Amino acid sequence: MLDAGMKTQLKTYLENLRTPIELIAYTDAQPKSSEMKGLLADIADASDKVTLTDGTPSGDKRTPSFEIVRKDDPSVAVTFAGLPMGHEFTSLVLALLQVGGHPPRVEQDVIDAVKALKPAQPLHFETYFSLSCQNCPDVVQALNLMSVLNPDITHTSIDGALFKDEVEARKVMAVPTVLLNGEEFAQGRMSLEEILGKIDTGAAAREAEKIAEKSAFDVLVVGGGPAGAASAVYAARKGIRTGVVAERFGGQVLDTMGIENFISVPHTEGPKLAAALEQHVKDYDVDIMNLQKATELVPASEPGGLIEVKLENGASVKSRTIVLSTGARWRQMGVPGEDEYKNKGVAYCPHCDGPLFKGKRVAVIGGGNSGVEAAIDLAGIVAEVTLIEFMSELRADAVLQRKLFSLPNVKVITNAQTTEVMGDGTKVTALTYKDRVKNTDHQIDLEGIFVQIGLVPNTEWLKGVVELSPRGEIEVNARGETNIPGVMAAGDCTTTPYKQIVIAMGEGSKASLSAFDFLIRNSVEADVNAA
The missing domain is CATH 3.50.50.60 (FAD/NAD(P)-binding domain)
Structure with a gap:
């Protein structure tokens, strides 16, 4: 099933297993079952900590499907229905490692929050994915990890193309689609933190309290796409206090499939680039406030004063300068029936x-x-x-x-x-x-x-405060400055022509440098006035 290169790579990964795991296969006579058994055999051959056994198909067991079970604790398990290849092969490898005791690369406070969940009843998630979906792995991997960390959570990932009758019966018309205990829970890309927030209803309030306690920033970037990431890196390199408020770090890049015009990188994919952007920002001393939606911008009451950004959760953040990089979203047709049948065709x-x-x-x-x-x-x-x-x-x-x-x-x-x-x-x-x-x-x-x-800029929350073009884009000059002192803007949400990743990064860098220049000039003026 796997070529020689993948087998070698898999063997290297599985050296990180800390405890034995068992693969339990549920098969029938169809060709896909044979393919799945071949894949599982390759995995078992790659490590002496992996064994492969045949399960007995029953009414609640899809075929072909398989379980990954921790031998010393069968409550730790992950289930795949189908062959998790393509974009989902990484999900398979991570599931093998995590069930086998390898620690996940997730913030400890998130791990603790998942472990602390005590639902009134067990939570069984089912995720429908497609092998060509670049948005699905994030959801599959997040729910797999939750099922490994918390015994009250289980998860099954299902290849929608392989189980077409089931997809039709459950009216699944978009991926990823997540069901919780048989009822629709969510659709579309979601991070572990977002899923956790939907389950743990008190998480938003706790996060708002933490944000409200933060002191003012020198530069606050609103938006976590290419422009926002570049702004944050350039600001942090100046040694000034830098924060990022992002509704979804990575922005629209997360929804982009192939990228072949990012100079010096012949080919990459959106989620991979978004992960690299986030890691680059995290390499610096930047306070990232992810999953936070800005709802209002309050200009400084006096020259050189603090600018305030209010958030949907009730908290607010203050900064001496702001870089707006909220990006854009897919434009809708705006015709009857579009909203009603979104994700239903x-x-x-x-x-x-x-x-x-x-x-x-x-x-x-x-x-x-x-x-x-x-x-x-x-x-x-x-x-x-x-x-x-x-x-x-x-x-x-x-x-x-x-x-x-x-x-x-x-x-x-x-x-x-x-x-x-x-x-x-x-x-x-x-x-x-x-x-x-x-x-x-x-x-x-x-x-x-x-x-x-086409696209629509995410600027509705700025109307009446920041000068916008008739298309809703933020009006900026050659330095990335808006009509409000201390407020810069960059990327797809601005009037800068040509909405391209590489252009957004350049504009984000420029806006951050302009913000730094604003801080220096205002500091000098303040010193002169004081003298």
């Missing part, structure tokens, strides 16, 4: 959710690079793709258009305005659009709609 990530629509009919909304790339990717999975573009021609690069028009199961409709998402109450069944030339209405019967129509 309306999706925004073709890499994550595409496998769930295998053999079905889908539409892609948007004819830019993102839309055309999505249509090309989906064409290899689904039965039929209809790409709908509002303008009279596609806006994607010529090389992408050539590839698109070469595909036999792709249809392109231009001059089309999507007007409604239709469904049967549980899932998407069709969409309607208006022909902008003939002024006629049309309906397309389908099962999925992938929206790829």
